Amino acid sequence: MTGRPQTRCLDRRAILGLSVSGLAALAGCGDANTAGEPSESDPDNSEEPNESETEGETVRERNLDDETERSDASTLLNIRDTLDTDNPLFDPQSKTFTSDASAGIEAVPLRSGFTVVAFEHDGEDDFIVETDGSVGGLVVKSSDTAGAACFAADRGDYNFAVATEKNWSMTVGQPFAPPEEIRTPSVSASGDGHAVVGPIELAETTTFIGEHESDGGNFVVEVYNEDASGGTPDEVVFNQIGEFSGEARADPAGISWLEIEADGVWRLEIE
Incomplete structure (x- = not known):
């Protein structure tokens, strides 16, 4: 590149x-x-989440112990799907x-x-x-x-x-993914333009490998934990302009989603 x-x-x-x-x-x-x-x-959804009240706001709950089955998919889910x-x-x-x-x-x-x-x-x-x-x-x-x-x-x-x-x-x-939809590294994702992909469970330093095909547009990849608040992402992995190929390390933890801002074809590998 x-x-x-x-x-x-x-x-x-x-x-x-x-x-x-x-x-x-x-x-x-x-x-x-x-x-x-x-x-x-x-x-049209008759299933109510498993919730309990605390300080006026519901708490969403799920079982994520080591015995709970995760998704074995090798690609991240596009939230639009x-x-x-x-x-x-x-x-x-x-x-x-x-x-x-x-x-x-x-x-x-x-x-x-x-x-x-x-x-x-x-x-x-x-x-x-x-x-x-x-x-x-x-x-x-x-x-x-x-x-x-x-x-x-x-x-x-x-x-x-x-x-x-x-x-x-x-x-x-406000996504709260069931355990069977949660991916674990190593996984990949690809697309063309803006996207939100996930969910992925991250527990330690993670390597992100990214590619972007563009004549000069933005390529921004951010990581958000499902509990993120305050207006900002947990990690900004890539923030580039134009054609790009490279990798970065980050330390996000928990069930996370990735937002991709791009004006062309992009690819990600998460290891």
Whole structure:
């Protein structure tokens, strides 16, 4: 591939000219299910997670002892592949919103933890999502017609602003993967454009090998634990510009997901 790659200062929380408050106001300027007023649907999932109450927030529980079987898959799961299942985003409380124009979405309740925004749109221009709340800022700006992005939420209600001029759908959820879906190293992943892949159980120093085919776009790989909060990832593994081939070591621990920002074909090996 190339020689020494360029790097850039990562600024995932930079605010664009689009404002959440401005698009939220747009929600009152049309008929139901028209511009600025997205429709909402909940997943048809009768299975409730195993939860107990503590300090006003539910605690999600699962058995992850050494005898619990993990997935033997050799590739990571693209989180979008869960959207057509009975448990989209591995979250029975996930919410899906649809519209045909820019819109504001108000008061989406989130627990403290890893949060995914999976999107699809018909536009030729960038699909842009911003949020407010305690970790407010840019969630995604992507020319991909389908993809996913994520952030580490603090507990609270979040408003989202979506900017696009064509039909779109967006599902917001906080994954809590069942043990049988959790991968362990060595595994691989590949794709083209923005993606969120996982889940993977990491317990010690891990080697990440990455490749990116691009004429000058960003290649950013971040690791988020399912319990991540405060707006930032647990590890930034790669933060490069353009064509790239290389490896890095990191020490994330626990059940984790990887967010990939890319404008071309990418590949990862995790060992």
